[in-house]
Amino acid sequence: MNAAPGKISLVGIGPGSLDHLTPAARTAILDADTVIGYATYIKLVEPLLAGKEVIRKSMTEEIDRAIEALARAREGRKVALISSGDAGVYGMAGPTYEVLFEAGWNPESDIAVEVIPGASALNSCAALVGAPLTHDFCAISLSDLLTPWAVIARRLNAAAEADFVVALYNPKSGRRSEQIVHAQSLFLAHRDPRTPVAIVKSGYRARQKVELTTLAQLAEAEIGMLSTVLIGNSHTFARAGLMVTPRGYTNKYDVGSGDTREGEQRGRSLSTGLDGFVATVRDSAEDASRLAERFGLPLTYIEQLLAEPAAVT
Amino acid sequence: MNAAPGKISLVGIGPGSLDHLTPAARTAILDADTVIGYATYIKLVEPLLAGKEVIRKSMTEEIDRAIEALARAREGRKVALISSGDAGVYGMAGPTYEVLFEAGWNPESDIAVEVIPGASALNSCAALVGAPLTHDFCAISLSDLLTPWAVIARRLNAAAEADFVVALYNPKSGRRSEQIVHAQSLFLAHRDPRTPVAIVKSGYRARQKVELTTLAQLAEAEIGMLSTVLIGNSHTFARAGLMVTPRGYTNKYDVGSGDTREGEQRGRSLSTGLDGFVATVRDSAEDASRLAERFGLPLTYIEQLLAEPAAVT
Numbered sequence: 001m002n003a004a005p006g007k008i009s010l011v012g013i014g015p016g017s018l019d020h021l022t023p024a025a026r027t028a029i030l031d032a033d034t035v036i037g038y039a040t041y042i043k044l045v046e047p048l049l050a051g052k053e054v055i056r057k058s059m060t061e062e063i064d065r066a067i068e069a070l071a072r073a074r075e076g077r078k079v080a081l082i083s084s085g086d087a088g089v090y091g092m093a094g095p096t097y098e099v100l101f102e103a104g105w106n107p108e109s110d111i112a113v114e115v116i117p118g119a120s121a122l123n124s125c126a127a128l129v130g131a132p133l134t135h136d137f138c139a140i141s142l143s144d145l146l147t148p149w150a151v152i153a154r155r156l157n158a159a160a161e162a163d164f165v166v167a168l169y170n171p172k173s174g175r176r177s178e179q180i181v182h183a184q185s186l187f188l189a190h191r192d193p194r195t196p197v198a199i200v201k202s203g204y205r206a207r208q209k210v211e212l213t214t215l216a217q218l219a220e221a222e223i224g225m226l227s228t229v230l231i232g233n234s235h236t237f238a239r240a241g242l243m244v245t246p247r248g249y250t251n252k253y254d255v256g257s258g259d260t261r262e263g264e265q266r267g268r269s270l271s272t273g274l275d276g277f278v279a280t281v282r283d284s285a286e287d288a289s290r291l292a293e294r295f296g297l298p299l300t301y302i303e304q305l306l307a308e309p310a311a312v313t
Numbered sequence: 314m315n316a317a318p319g320k321i322s323l324v325g326i327g328p329g330s331l332d333h334l335t336p337a338a339r340t341a342i343l344d345a346d347t348v349i350g351y352a353t354y355i356k357l358v359e360p361l362l363a364g365k366e367v368i369r370k371s372m373t374e375e376i377d378r379a380i381e382a383l384a385r386a387r388e389g390r391k392v393a394l395i396s397s398g399d400a401g402v403y404g405m406a407g408p409t410y411e412v413l414f415e416a417g418w419n420p421e422s423d424i425a426v427e428v429i430p431g432a433s434a435l436n437s438c439a440a441l442v443g444a445p446l447t448h449d450f451c452a453i454s455l456s457d458l459l460t461p462w463a464v465i466a467r468r469l470n471a472a473a474e475a476d477f478v479v480a481l482y483n484p485k486s487g488r489r490s491e492q493i494v495h496a497q498s499l500f501l502a503h504r505d506p507r508t509p510v511a512i513v514k515s516g517y518r519a520r521q522k523v524e525l526t527t528l529a530q531l532a533e534a535e536i537g538m539l540s541t542v543l544i545g546n547s548h549t550f551a552r553a554g555l556m557v558t559p560r561g562y563t564n565k566y567d568v569g570s571g572d573t574r575e576g577e578q579r580g581r582s583l584s585t586g587l588d589g590f591v592a593t594v595r596d597s598a599e600d601a602s603r604l605a606e607r608f609g610l611p612l613t614y615i616e617q618l619l620a621e622p623a624a625v626t
Contacts (some may be wrong), residue, residue, distance in 0.1 A: 010442075011536070012436070014430070015430070017337075017459075019336050019340075020334070020335045020430065021333055022327065022332065022333045023333070023334070023433075024330075024332040024333055027520060059580070060579050060580045062560075063492075063562055063566050063571045063572050074425075084481065086436045087440070088360075088436060088439040088440055088444055089439075089447075089450075090447065091461075093439075093443070093444035094444040094448075094487065094557060094560045095447075095560055095562055095568075096445025097443055097444050097555065097557045098554055098562060099568055101552060102568045102569050103569070105551040106552075107553050107554060115440035115443075115444070116440065117328070117432040117436040117437040117439070118436065119325070119335075119430040119431055119433075119436070120436060123399045123401060123430040123431065123432070123433060123439040125426070126401040126402075126406075126430070127325075127399075127401055127406075127428035129407075130406070131428070132401070132409050133401045133408035134401065134402075134403065134404075134407025134408075135403075135407075135460070136468050137469070138449065138450065139449060139450055139451075140449045140487050141449060143585055144585075144586030145581065145582055146560055146561035146562060146564055146587075147448070147561050147583070147585065148585035148588055149589070150585070151476070151543050152449075153608065153614070154475050154478070154608065154609045154610060155449050157469040158473070158475030158477075159451070159475070161471060162467050162468045162469070162470070162471030162472070163464070164451060164471075174585060175581065175582070176582065176587075178587060179587055182587065182614075184533075185614055186610070186611065189614060190585070190611075191610040193509075201518070217478040217581050239414055239459065240419040240421075241420060241475075242315055242410065242420065244410045244411065244414070246407065246411055247403070247411075248459035248460050249411060249459060251459055251460070252458070253376050253409050255408075255412055255415045256416070256434040263621075267372070267374050267458070268458065268488065269488070270386070270457055270459065270460070272379055272457075273457030273458070273461065274457050274492055274495065276461075276462070277463055282362070295466065295467065295469050296471075297466055297468065297499070298470060298499065298610050299353055300502050301466070301495075301498055308397040
């Protein structure tokens with residue numbers, strides 16, 4: 001190894017437009033000697049690359065990108081490894097740490113490593129369609145290039161059943177066209193066919209395209225490599241071309257006036273919050289396994305609630 | 314209504330440091346006549362507020378903030394409604410659209426509305442602890458101020474069972490200290506007590522604190538209003554003070570050399586991908602309900618796979 005300390009910056013560039021590149025991400029790119037990334041993402045930061053070594057890799061070469069970054073950093077160079085969106089979400093942060101640890105690196109060694117966060121595709125796509133992610137959500141990649149389908153299908157099913165809003169990454173590619181059809185089928189087992197769905201392609205880039213559709217029509221929509229699919233939960237509504245998931249304010253407030261509803265208190269848990277739920281379980285005439293089934297919760301958890309108060313609360 | 318066109322910008326300021334504020338977010342704040350937000354977040358963008366009307370609201374006044382923004386925009390003012398992280402993730406985008414629609418607004422009316430995305434707490438907290446979100450993840454808020462606990466508990470259970478990485482928002486507050494204990498209990502029903510957990514408080518702000526712990530120790534950790542909790546999946550590991558979730562490259566590649574493993578092809582689905590899974594199901598001697606149980610999938614989905622190929626694929 002060279003004596004000069006090298007550095008690897010894992011940079012999330014956000015959706016792609018320089019308007020959405022944070023100052024921290026910009027600085028990391030400008031300070032780098034070498035910039036490595038998928039060719040499509042390199043193009044998005046082209047104005048910042050003058051005088052730098054630029055290494056363009058193809059889509060499937062993530063491990064090669066990380067190995068290359070390590071080799072350059074060992075020579076004492078500053079390397080920016082760029083990812084679209086957030087470097088930590090299906091981005092280069094994971095494979096790079098895997099390669100670094102495999103090579104015996106640790107944070108005290110002479111190569112400094114930092115991750116610079118950015119808005120991921122789910123954040124920027126949501127911004128373009130309204131407010132679909134205002135309640136609990138999941139991100140699931142439909143790519144089975146690295147993940148067995150049994151794992152992906154089980155997550156799709158769990159997310160659909162527990163009423164999460166879901167962002168599908170890598171929904172489709174030239175060779176993978178059936179995964180999205182299976183995802184639709186798994187969702188339809190639990191969710192209304194009229195559930196709003198948004199498909200955002202190249203958000204905040206030159207060829208941006210936003211399409212609102214429904215779960216029933218999802219498989220017919222135009223979906224490609226650069227698309228992200230957002231599926232609403234059971235409360236999500238589409239109106240005037242926007243997709244909005246209520247946060248639940250109507251459980252507590254009159255949204256017109258801002259006044260609190262009867263029986264609820266501003267700044268306090270709902271009457272159906274944790275304490276109310278525990279009271280409902282304890283006051284119920286049903287036995288533990290019936291309660292577990294009714295609420296879709298593990299029997300062990302219900303049994304803890306029914307045991308002496310000290311057990312869980 | 315006034316004839317001058319008003320505007321509402323829903324601005325995600327990222328984790329808080331101006332280094333992570335995008336140019337689009339900065340411009341929206343600088344262009345605004347009125348800036349409205351929770352007092353803590355207003356403080357984070359103080360250097361940009363000279364000469365503006367600034368309205369500081371308390372934590373529970375989201376609906377009031379949206380009503381106030383609408384009133385100002387109706388007077389023809391440009392209003393920036395700021396949220397920490399991403400305005401679309403448990404931020405002001407949702408309640409604002411709810412209030413706007415309630416008031417009869419639509420996108421063709423004289424008040425323009427835009428959402429400016431930012432890195433959410435899960436992105437910035439992940440960046441500070443390594444690469445925990447490299448695989449499928451969920452965001453779940455533990456606040457029962459607007460959401461019944463039965464809904465939250467069911468989502469926690471589903472996320473734990475289907476092996477998602479999970480980011481817990483609003484894990485604890487002065488009045489809500491037991492929700493995190495219940496979340497831990499629900500996770501322990503499915504996941505190893507040694508599962509890595511990270512707790513990030515005030516990420517990228519003056520009082521930043523990062524703590525790595527385990528699922529077993531989660532309830533003893535210091536967690537507050539400004540903390541985000543990240544719980545790993547069954548493959549997440551902690552090493553040298555970092556938390557990393559493998560993307561699955563070892564299913565396909567030798568991470569040291571970058572070479573492809575036997576039986577797998579670069580750029581193609583895994584042998585256990587969708588086609589392999591469908592073949593496994595069809596070749597199995599088990600009946601549909603046994604298969605549904607084994608894979609944790611709906612019976613209807615398995616039956617579709619077993620029916621003629623045209624049904625799903």
